[in-house]
Amino acid sequence: MNGAMQLLGVAKSYGEGAARRPVLEGLDLDIPAGRLTVIIGPSGCGKSTLVRLLAGFERPTRGSVTLDGRPVGGADRRRLVVFQESALFPWMNVADNVAYGPRARGVRPQGWRPQAAALLERVGLRAFAGRYPSQLSGGMQRRAELARALVNEPEVMILDEPFRGLDAMTRELMHAYYADLFEETRRTQCFVTTDIDEAVFLADRLVVMSHAPMRVREVIEVDLPRPRRAADVLASDRANDIKMRALTLLHEEAMRAFAGGSRAAGDFLAAYARRRAPAVPTPETRA
Amino acid sequence: MNLLADPRTRATRRALVSLVAFALLWELGARSKAWFGVAVPWVGHVPPPSAVLAAWVRLLGDPGYWQSWVASLLRVLAGFTAAMAVGIPLGLLLAMNRVCRMIFFPVLELLRPIPPLAWVPAAILFWPTQELSIAFVTFVGAFFTIVLNVVGGAGAIDVRYFQAARAMGATGWNVFRRVVLPATVPAIVVGAAVGMGITWEVVVAAEMISGGGSSGATGGGMGFFIWNSYIGGAYEQIVVGMISIGIAGYACSEALRRLGARVTPWLVRA
Numbered sequence: 001m002n003g004a005m006q007l008l009g010v011a012k013s014y015g016e017g018a019a020r021r022p023v024l025e026g027l028d029l030d031i032p033a034g035r036l037t038v039i040i041g042p043s044g045c046g047k048s049t050l051v052r053l054l055a056g057f058e059r060p061t062r063g064s065v066t067l068d069g070r071p072v073g074g075a076d077r078r079r080l081v082v083f084q085e086s087a088l089f090p091w092m093n094v095a096d097n098v099a100y101g102p103r104a105r106g107v108r109p110q111g112w113r114p115q116a117a118a119l120l121e122r123v124g125l126r127a128f129a130g131r132y133p134s135q136l137s138g139g140m141q142r143r144a145e146l147a148r149a150l151v152n153e154p155e156v157m158i159l160d161e162p163f164r165g166l167d168a169m170t171r172e173l174m175h176a177y178y179a180d181l182f183e184e185t186r187r188t189q190c191f192v193t194t195d196i197d198e199a200v201f202l203a204d205r206l207v208v209m210s211h212a213p214m215r216v217r218e219v220i221e222v223d224l225p226r227p228r229r230a231a232d233v234l235a236s237d238r239a240n241d242i243k244m245r246a247l248t249l250l251h252e253e254a255m256r257a258f259a260g261g262s263r264a265a266g267d268f269l270a271a272y273a274r275r276r277a278p279a280v281p282t283p284e285t286r287a
Numbered sequence: 288m289n290l291l292a293d294p295r296t297r298a299t300r301r302a303l304v305s306l307v308a309f310a311l312l313w314e315l316g317a318r319s320k321a322w323f324g325v326a327v328p329w330v331g332h333v334p335p336p337s338a339v340l341a342a343w344v345r346l347l348g349d350p351g352y353w354q355s356w357v358a359s360l361l362r363v364l365a366g367f368t369a370a371m372a373v374g375i376p377l378g379l380l381l382a383m384n385r386v387c388r389m390i391f392f393p394v395l396e397l398l399r400p401i402p403p404l405a406w407v408p409a410a411i412l413f414w415p416t417q418e419l420s421i422a423f424v425t426f427v428g429a430f431f432t433i434v435l436n437v438v439g440g441a442g443a444i445d446v447r448y449f450q451a452a453r454a455m456g457a458t459g460w461n462v463f464r465r466v467v468l469p470a471t472v473p474a475i476v477v478g479a480a481v482g483m484g485i486t487w488e489v490v491v492a493a494e495m496i497s498g499g500g501s502s503g504a505t506g507g508g509m510g511f512f513i514w515n516s517y518i519g520g521a522y523e524q525i526v527v528g529m530i531s532i533g534i535a536g537y538a539c540s541e542a543l544r545r546l547g548a549r550v551t552p553w554l555v556r557a
Binding site: 091 | 447451452453456457
């Protein structure tokens with residue numbers, strides 16, 4: 001089966017010299033073929049950078065990103081991203097958005113029309129094919145975007161918090177839609193989120209990331225049966241155990257991030273006191 | 288009571304009331320010396336709207352008035368069309384190409400602050416005909432606004448659109464035609480609307496300064512019409528000319544707004 005991605009010793013930093021800002025360092029990560037890998041981590045840990053590297057929008061500073069053993073070059077349709085907020089083209093109606101990829105590659109209409117129609121039907125947007133994205137609800141926009149990506153038959157789908165900003169009800173519906181789509185196609189999925197319930201409901205593998213530098217803290221196999229239903233997952237002890245385990249790890253990471261911040265502040269204060277020590281003894285230096 | 292009253296009717300009613308009240312106050316102010324023996328400053332020197340209306344009705348039968356209108360409109364359209372034709376491609380080029388931006392932008396930024404009217408003497412010198420000079424000044428008025436709007440619009444395109452398009456296999460020309468161009472259209476429409484307003488301001492002043500066209504008084508346009516009325520002491524005609532320009536500018540802006548709405552059907556409008 002195709003569509004296995006691997007990151008080895010990946011580092012990514014932005015800026016040069018003094019302004020250099022490392023985001024990733026020594027990251028090893030496996031995204032196995034045909035499985036739904038969910039990446040979860042504290043906010044600001046570098047997940048969006050990871051998405052850009054997987055998609056090929058950016059190159060790693062060091063290390064390798066490979067798809068089925070071949071290094072990832074630029075962006076291409078074997079790895080497609082569903083973005084955080086809708087990135088549908090606002091000036092095209094839903095049908096044109098979905099047809100964009102094949103048309104841009106010069107595929108003949110008979111090569112994509114049937115699939116595009118079937119996908120629109122599948123995500124429940126057939127009646128909305130002529131609408132512009134601005135005329136759709138948030139949930140419909142996300143479904144249209146899933147269809148726009150799927151029509152290109154990517155080997156890997158990369159989803160960067162795709163359901164953020166939707167209301168709880170719509171979110172739950174989107175989870176069901178998305179899980180169904182995955183179970184039908186079994187394409188490799190890399191789903192990035194900060195929502196633990198979403199993560200446990202969707203994942204085959206739950207990868208908990210650590211904070212600064214972002215590394216794999218732990219991989220949890222989510223061995224809940226598929227197809228899943230929200231009610232079953234809520235009632236499942238196994239799901240709860242997984243959720244508690246992941247939450248504990250995430251809490252630790254969040255605390256580490258917090259402590260990291262205050263340690264830096266503490267160092268700064270200490271250095272400041274030392275600088276003043278020779279001239280005026282401060283209470284700290286006297287004590 | 289109908290709570291969903293047509294806002295258009297209500298808005299229209301209010302607009303009418305406001306216009307009538309304005310005309311009444313103006314009439315009172317202009318005639319207060321004759322009627323009450325007290326001159327209202329400023330307004331007292333302006334012909335009353337009834338006299339303006341009478342002059343206007345007279346002018347409606349005068350082909351010279353209509354020729355002035357047509358002359359100004361043609362100059363506006365010529366300058367505006369040229370500004371769009373040069374400004375849109377240049378703006379896109381500047382937005383898309385960093386080297387071009389570095390080369391052209393300093394020159395553009397140096398020329399931009401020069402008021403269009405400061406170009407009048409130079410334009411008269413280096414264009415062979417009066418007509419071309421005025422059209423050129425009109426062009427200058429709209430050009431910079433259009434270029435800057437296009438640069439701003441094309442430069443602010445969400446990077447995710449490019450990422451998505453390229454990832455789906457689109458190449459340069461397709462990305463330009465199907466992403467960059469439509470994404471810039473709203474900014475082009477805004478630039479065009481603002482630019483159109485400026486061309487009317489500029490054309491009138493240019494006509495006044497240059498003394499109309501080569502085809503004599505009737506080909507001088509609205510600006511020359513106003514100036515001529517001033518010289519000839521026909522003060523009602525000055526006001527007729529002013530209001531005519533207001534109407535012409537409004538009509539052009541409205542036409543652009545409608546055209547703009549047609550070419551950007553995806554934008555949500557209130």
